[in-house]
Amino acid sequence: MDAREIFKSLTCGAKFNKKPQNEIKRKLKEEPDVKTTISTKRVKEEKQNDEIDFQLLSGTQDLQSSKKKKKKQLTPEELSKIREDERISKLRKDNKISVIGNKIPAPIEHFDELCSLYSVDTKVVDNLASCKYTVPTPIQMQALPIMMTGRSLMACAPTGSGKTVAFLTPIIRDLKAPQKNGFRALILCPTRELAKQTYQECVRLTEKTGLKIHVISKVDKADETFGVKSKQMCDILISTPNRVRFLIQQEPPALELKSIEWFVIDEADRLLEDGKDNFKEQFDDILKACTNPSRKLALFSATYTVPIAKWAIKNLKNLIRVTIGQQNTATDQVDQELLFVGSESGKLLAFRELIRTGLKPPVLVFVQSKDRAKQLFNELLYDGINVEAIHADRTQQQRDNIVKGFREGKIWVLICTELMGRGIDFKGVNLVVNYDFPSSEISYIHRIGRTGRAGRRGKAVTYFTQNDTTNLRSIAHIIKKSGGNVPEFMLTLKKAKKSDKKMLAASAPRREEISTVVKPEKQDPGQFVKAPAKIKKKKRKGGKKSEE
Numbered sequence: 001m002d003a004r005e006i007f008k009s010l011t012c013g014a015k016f017n018k019k020p021q022n023e024i025k026r027k028l029k030e031e032p033d034v035k036t037t038i039s040t041k042r043v044k045e046e047k048q049n050d051e052i053d054f055q056l057l058s059g060t061q062d063l064q065s066s067k068k069k070k071k072k073q074l075t076p077e078e079l080s081k082i083r084e085d086e087r088i089s090k091l092r093k094d095n096k097i098s099v100i101g102n103k104i105p106a107p108i109e110h111f112d113e114l115c116s117l118y119s120v121d122t123k124v125v126d127n128l129a130s131c132k133y134t135v136p137t138p139i140q141m142q143a144l145p146i147m148m149t150g151r152s153l154m155a156c157a158p159t160g161s162g163k164t165v166a167f168l169t170p171i172i173r174d175l176k177a178p179q180k181n182g183f184r185a186l187i188l189c190p191t192r193e194l195a196k197q198t199y200q201e202c203v204r205l206t207e208k209t210g211l212k213i214h215v216i217s218k219v220d221k222a223d224e225t226f227g228v229k230s231k232q233m234c235d236i237l238i239s240t241p242n243r244v245r246f247l248i249q250q251e252p253p254a255l256e257l258k259s260i261e262w263f264v265i266d267e268a269d270r271l272l273e274d275g276k277d278n279f280k281e282q283f284d285d286i287l288k289a290c291t292n293p294s295r296k297l298a299l300f301s302a303t304y305t306v307p308i309a310k311w312a313i314k315n316l317k318n319l320i321r322v323t324i325g326q327q328n329t330a331t332d333q334v335d336q337e338l339l340f341v342g343s344e345s346g347k348l349l350a351f352r353e354l355i356r357t358g359l360k361p362p363v364l365v366f367v368q369s370k371d372r373a374k375q376l377f378n379e380l381l382y383d384g385i386n387v388e389a390i391h392a393d394r395t396q397q398q399r400d401n402i403v404k405g406f407r408e409g410k411i412w413v414l415i416c417t418e419l420m421g422r423g424i425d426f427k428g429v430n431l432v433v434n435y436d437f438p439s440s441e442i443s444y445i446h447r448i449g450r451t452g453r454a455g456r457r458g459k460a461v462t463y464f465t466q467n468d469t470t471n472l473r474s475i476a477h478i479i480k481k482s483g484g485n486v487p488e489f490m491l492t493l494k495k496a497k498k499s500d501k502k503m504l505a506a507s508a509p510r511r512e513e514i515s516t517v518v519k520p521e522k523q524d525p526g527q528f529v530k531a532p533a534k535i536k537k538k539k540r541k542g543g544k545k546s547e548e
């Protein structure tokens with residue numbers, strides 16, 4: 001007899017009513033609460049049955065209490081570990097800190113923890129306090145413990161979020177006191193201006209520690225001021241890559257990097273970018289010269305490209321990656337606007353309108369080349385505003401004076417090229433004007449990041465003409481991602497071809513001269529004008545490298 005036949009004979013004469021199921025369905029429709037009542041009841045019943053079953057099996061044992069006991073079996077250490085992990089996760093979540101890597105140290109919440117947990121000299125924490133840095137920013141919360149445990153780091157945090165302090169403090173902690181062993185830390189920056197600014201911050205943070213810092217300004221005086229033969233051996237070197245490479249390649253070398261313990265690359269995506277006019281070759285040579293086997297490397301930037309991240313993953317042992325917020329997004333501290341100005345001549349009208357309606361200095365104005373910086377400067381010179389222009393054709397002395405004048409408020413409007421796009425921290429810039437449309441999303445993020453720094457809000461206006469459609473869609477998306485409003489049509493524009501974007505990033509489009517004398521536009525909209533061979537050659541020579 002099979003199971004079916006047994007069932008049939010046992011239930012012989014019995015009637016099965018299907019109604020209850022339908023009844024339940026109907027009731028569910030009429031009173032939604034019934035569902036919960038029924039399911040709760042069922043669970044309760046099942047529990048009771050379970051309990052009975054287990055009682056039968058185990059005699060007098062109560063399953064519920066045994067389950068509870070199992071939960072309670074965690075040791076106090078395990079419990080406190082769980083609680084600590086929860087606290088750390090919450091801290092990271094609240095501060096938008098994402099981390100990738102093994103055994104990542106917990107973020108700190110107060111600078112004082114640096115003394116108790118990482119034996120940082122109280123003098124250094126006092127120096128942070130005297131700079132009015134009372135609470136660590138999210139990148140500082142996470143990057144400081146990572147670097148202080150000797151791990152390699154790739155950090156990505158928004159513009160103006162305090163990355164400089166995040167890499168300087170661990171260096172100062174590790175070097176402790178001066179030693180006459182040559183440079184033990186090297187910081188590379190893409191421009192002289194940024195190197196100087198980092199030097200000034202480093203001087204402030206090393207006060208009373210005795211550590212000596214050097215920023216290379218004149219390569220010809222290297223030997224006597226800080227070189228191998230110098231008695232004035234320094235501990236921390238801050239420079240642009242070109243100068244460091246020049247000195248290590250002298251015969252005999254004017255600079256040795258064999259004692260380097262920390263190698264920090266600020267604006268890492270810019271310095272590791274491959275290509276003719278870029279710094280990757282210099283970087284590779286410098287890295288080879290840092291022969292100390294215990295040398296650690298840290299990369300910092302507000303933006304990263306995929307090849308750079310791949311390079312870091314492949315080349316850095318024990319790497320931890322930290323991102324604050326979303327990668328490659330503009331700071332949410334800036335109110336951003338895209339302004340259609342028709343044609344090139346419309347830009348000048350728009351800027352003069354801005355002056356007429358009340359310009360709130362300090363203002364930074366970005367143009368795409370030094371020639372255009374000169375042209376705009378000549379136009380605005382007689383408009384009754386204190387205006388200056390900074391670009392690679394200015395002498396170092398002039399550049400230093402202009403930066404100083406802008407910092408001191410003597411210059412209200414500073415016209416600049418990409419040279420000032422990255423890293424420069426002018427306190428309290430109220431407005432950034434992208435007079436010429438940025439050549440890439442990355443350029444846009446850094447340029448507008450010159451305002452809205454250290455918790456202060458800022459404003460950015462980007463002019464665009466009928467010829468600036470290539471990057472319009474992607475920049476509109478960046479604005480939207482950082483919380484700004486953009487017209488819907490911009491977000492749904494046709495995606496630009498990769499080749500067009502690449503071409504634009506490599507060389508800016510030719511534009512009509514900046515002048516009040518209105519000239520007809522010569523080129524077709526959206527067309528790139530190839531530079532004649534001679535000009536091209538000249539551009540390369542003094543091209544991107546001349547950012548220095």
Ligand SMILES: Nc1ncnc2c1ncn2[C@@H]1O[C@H](COP(=O)(O)OP(=O)(O)OP(=O)(O)O)[C@@H](O)[C@H]1O
Nearest residue numbers: 133135136137159160161162163164302423425454
């Ligand atoms: N913990 C802090 N509290 C308050 N202000 C701070 C703190 N840390 C740094 N700052 C200030 O924040 C500003 C921006 O810092 P910093 O120049 O290091 O930014 P950044 O992240 O390197 O920006 P960028 O990506 O543009 O180079 C500076 O004026 C600096 O003095």
